[in-house]
Amino acid sequence: MPVEQSLIGSRMPRVDSEAKATGRAIFTGDISLPGMLQAKVLRSPYAHARIKSIDTQKAEALPGVRAVVSGMNTAGVKWGVFRYTRDQKLLPQERVRYVGEGVAAVAADTLEIAQEAASLIKVDYEPLPAVFNVWDAMAPDAPLLHEDHPGNINVHVAIEAGEVEEGFAGSYLVREDTFTAPEDSYFMTEPYAAVANPRQDGSLELWMPNAAPHQKAKALANALKMPLNKVIVRKSYIGGAFGGRSDVFPAEFITALLSLESDRPVRLCFTREENSLATRKGHGMYTIVKTGMDKQGRVLARDVTCYMDGGAYSSTGPIATSVPFLCHEQCYRLPAVRYNGYRVYTNKPIGGMYRVHGRAWATGVDLQLDIMAEELGLDPLELRLRNARQAGETTPTGSYVQSCRLSQCIEQSAEKAGWREKYGKLPAYHGIGLGTNSVQTGFPLGIRGGSAAIIKFNEDGGATLISGVVDNGQGNDNMLVQIAAEILGLDPRDIQLISADTEATPNDPGAYSMQATFTGGNAVLLAATDARDQIFEEAAQALEAHTRDLVAKDRSIYVAGAPDKALPLAKVIRMALLKGNNIIGRGSFASKVDHRREWLKNPQGQLSETFSFGATIAEVKVDPETGEVDILNMVLSQDCGKALNPMLVEGQFEGGAVMGGSSGMMKEEHLWTKEGLCLNPGFLDYKVALPLDVPPMENVIVESIDPTGPFGAKEAGMSVAMSAAQALAGAVSNAIGWPVMEYPLTPDRVLNALAQKKAAYGDSKGGKP
Known part of the structure; x- marks a missing residue:
């Protein structure tokens, strides 16, 4: 039977509204774990300089300091979204390339000790010529920031379709204008923070504001030289993204290193100034x-x-x-x-x-x-x-x-x-x-372009929805629950959501490419439909009806046109359990795109x-x-x-x-x-x-x-x-x-x-x- 929509298209409060309004929502900076250390990053005062040496001995000797790291004791793995853009060591070893780039970091018993220790780290720099606008950077005599990119051209996108010059020649009016704008900031109200916690099984769990937990985990596993199943990105509330959480940043890498080095939980919280300069900016x-x-x-x-x-x-x-x-x-x-x-x-x-x-x-x-x-x-x-x-x-x-x-x-x-x-x-x-x-x-997005969802049921008829979709503040959690509740005939409050946790959830591309509703929402719809079909199979015999005549509504399964013929959903779930049948709905969806x-x-x-x-x-x-x-x-x-x-x-x-x-x-x-x-x-x-x-x-x-x-x-x-x-x-x-x-x-x-x-x-x- 077609689904009679009661929730879709309705104005309903978000499922996370109460937690945020009452202050119970836990953001990364709110996380506190037993024995947690506080971290501070030492940043470059130079826009461009060669790192000749880094001396951390005085910092390490300061009482209360538990770990000190720099690029000199890392594997030197370069990060980049694509293989051909891998140009950033998350802690630099040879050069710094902008004012504020992190060069070393400290984890200590208190933030005050960490700050003092960071100031004791001595970096010997050799200043190099720098460029601060595209025209100077592309000049023939400009210093190269990366030797394998002539003219400092990082990326050249060239697209042409149709006969452009012929089009201009046949035009009645042709005009050319130049438009300019400087850099701007994402300026989320939530400062960037990262928390890392080493576990007894050798895994490392991390929290940070992010748009794609599964992609974060993969990149960090590569940088840390750890198996992917040992790097676990957990969910926390996120105070805005706007495209600015869709990358891998040094902060989580540094926090992970400090945590592994000290064998203690570590939290790194950025100041407002660091949040502007050490994450990303608009071009x-x-x-x-x-x-x-x-x-x-x-x-x-x-x-x-x-x-x-x-x-x-x-x-x-x-x-x-x-x-x-x-x-x-x-x-x-x-x-x-x-x-x-x-x-x-x-x-x-x-x-x-x-x-x-x-x-x-x-x-x-x-x-x-x-x-x-x-x-x-x-x-x-x-x-x-x-x-x-x-x-x-x-x-x-x-x-x-x-x-x-x-x-x-x-x-x-x-x-x-x-x-x-x-x-x-x-x-x-x-x-x-x-x-x-x-x-x-x-x-x-290749193998990371699809989303999957799982729905399982408790014996009282309540459900748990498991999805990798992230909510950066736009309401994705509500969207997922609303879709599932509509299909299953439940109240949104009947559904517990587990999302954005790489240990528990299936793969998902993330919320940075404008596809959470389309891709993740479709996966949830398919999972809920799969679960509902299984429920209908269980209920059909008891209701003496065909599955195509059943409707899920108001926590019950009805025979269409016969409102007196119904079974509570909880009873149907228990009937299935008596047969050893756990009803688990599964759904996967990937957009039809050209992977070439x-x-x-x-x-x-x-x-x-x-x-x-x-x-x-x-x-x-x-x-x-x-x-x-x-x-x-x-x-x-x-x-x-x-x-x-x-x-x-x-x-x-x-x-x-x-x-x-x-x-x-x-x-x-x-x-x-x-x-x-x-x-x-x-x-x-x-x-x-x-x-x-x-x-x-x-x-x-x-x-x-x-x-x-x-x-x-x-x-x-x-x-x-x-x-x-x-x-x-x-x-x-x-x-x-x-x-x-x-x-x-x-x-x-x-x-x-x-x-x-x-x-x-x-x-x-x-x-x-």
Whole structure:
């Protein structure tokens, strides 16, 4: 019988809400184990230097010190997401490459002793020439950060589809613009922490904020030269990720080394400054966009070149360099397109994947569409609709799009925002802008691309759900339980969840590739369906009914159309147990992707089985005297397939709009000295949106009911984070009548744009001169 949905699509509180609201949720920094030591890392004061020697004798002699480690007593294994990006020793042996890179660490009875001991470690450095921007790094005489990468080019992503030059030649209007943005920070409120505990069986258990426990365990097993089954990554609550927990960091490696050396539990907690500099940051970007259009505003050709400041090591470089383009090609029809993305090594902290995928990339493309629409005398909204991706189409790099309601997102946002009544009709220095974007739901990950789930039952009818999916704060725990409860006819409170623990759970790709709902949710759906089918087999004979006529609902098994013919689920489970039959549901799911596709060598083929799409409209008012921007309203929409829990989907919309929009696009940037020292790594100087900075927001959930997603669901929230940034850039440029191409949209940059306009056109007030 078809499942009559009672939970799916309903607004329900998250299963972890009470623990977080009452303070009972245990984050990694809260973990305390008997005999636990405290750790501190000694960091490099140089942006680039050769390590001549490290003397730890005084630190080791300090009373209360239990272990001291440096790169000199490690196996020197290099970490990298791919074999060809293995360039970072998690404790360096020969060179340091950015200010703040950890060179040694101490575990002691107290944090105060650890801090004193770290200060006693003597490192003899030989300073080396350093480079702090992509242009200096690529100069012919620049020092090489890694000798096997000429020109300090870490990654070059080259993609071309169609006849690009022919497209430009046949275009009515061609325009080229450059857009720039400095590095920004993930700035999670939870500082990074790691805990390691050696066990009597020779295994090592670890806790840390992370997006992919199974991948963390594998990387650490390699670095520690330990069998994979002896490295166990445990679950703790995570205070945000945004792409910044999807890598392997020195912190957990250092903590593991100290724990093994001392044979004691060890905890390492970062300061706020360390959290900004010693994990990951968003890439600084320089993006050159050239677009050709016909008279009707249809894009005929586009050529994008992007230079990304990657910092000292590869990290997720091939992915981070590719994803901005992929989001773009998924969103818009592109008959001919060329992309050259260069990720460049510099002597700065390491750049990683980021939820907004580059302000200067996505925003540059969309703002240029606005400029060209004005030059053609077209409404930017109509121009978007003429170029919007449609279901059933194929992207330039060969991905079939099986579900897409981008046009509906644009139309419904426009209707709610009053676009057609406002565009071109607002008062001086008032503006309205539109952003559109797309994001993939996962990508090829080889043997780690699939997810599995197990469901077992207690004799009282309650269930335990086992899944490797991680919840970084987006509500994945609730999603898993909600799907299982719907299929099994249980209350969510009847299900105990075991997740994100490598010792107990099956493999899962992690929550960093926007596929937790699609991949992990499908695995849970299949496991719950398998369990329900077994339950129906047990109940059918007692109810004198065929299994196809049974329904699971309200903790019971019913015969459809005969509500008096029912058995409590607990009784069915006990009936099975009497026969020696433990009902255990199993489910596995992997997206249909092209495993021949590779980020650099072969960026062609099915990238993801499905894609999400979104549109945001922002309305602003600009003070021409101060450059201050007041965000009056934002309308947020996304095609998320099916909103399993609309309340959580709206929370993702609003969180994304703040991160990418009112905070990321309006305030956030890192500042650096000429020696490579970050000037604003902490809360006092790195500006983020506060509650008073959050604008009024309206949500529009668009459902396309994806044919493969669980109950039709797919990714929700990422498209909004990007489109919010695009919409605000468009709105501010519309308000002042001049495009702003440097981000974030701080008052000085807005005033600079107004000065450029005045120099070009005189003193005309807002709007087109």
